[in-house]
Amino acid sequence: MQQPRRRYRFPPAARVRKKREYERVFARGVRVRDDLIKLVVAPRDSPELPSRLGTAVSRRIGGAAARNRVRRRLREAFRLESAELPRGLDVVCIPLPLVPEPPLPELRRSLRELIERAAARLLRRSAAARRPRPAEGG
Numbered sequence: 272m273q274q275p276r277r278r279y280r281f282p283p284a285a286r287v288r289k290k291r292e293y294e295r296v297f298a299r300g301v302r303v304r305d306d307l308i309k310l311v312v313a314p315r316d317s318p319e320l321p322s323r324l325g326t327a328v329s330r331r332i333g334g335a336a337a338r339n340r341v342r343r344r345l346r347e348a349f350r351l352e353s354a355e356l357p358r359g360l361d362v363v364c365i366p367l368p369l370v371p372e373p374p375l376p377e378l379r380r381s382l383r384e385l386i387e388r389a390a391a392r393l394l395r396r397s398a399a400a401r402r403p404r405p406a407e408g409g
Contacts, residue, residue, distance in 0.1 A: 308345075356387075
């Protein structure tokens with residue numbers, strides 16, 4: 272008996288797609304980077320929503336075919352790591368041209384570590400915003 276095939280998909284709901292969504296992430300997000308990628312991470316409206324990925328691939332990466340290959344690899348790395356990532360984030364991934372095609376395991380590790388670092392930074396930022404400020408006296 273054959274086992275049912277699992278469908279691994281990356282549906283449109285798992286992606287940052289609209290211009291205004293990208294603008295919101297770039298305006299409100301925190302930036303983190305390593306040698307492979309730069310991320311801009313912003314909180315979604317609800318922390319229970321699944322995290323989403325958007326890509327911004329520069330022409331410095333190469334022609335259209337090379338840029339599309341990089342986008343596919345980034346989406347695959349995010350899809351494979353999404354179960355372990357924090358929820359409620361919009362992530363825009365910008366690959367750096369230093370390493371043209373990093374191996375997928377390296378890309379997954381980099382993406383996971385950077386998203387966790389950005390999530391911690393967002394948590395600190397929101398905690399600081401909630402902290403009452405001392406009254407100025409004189």
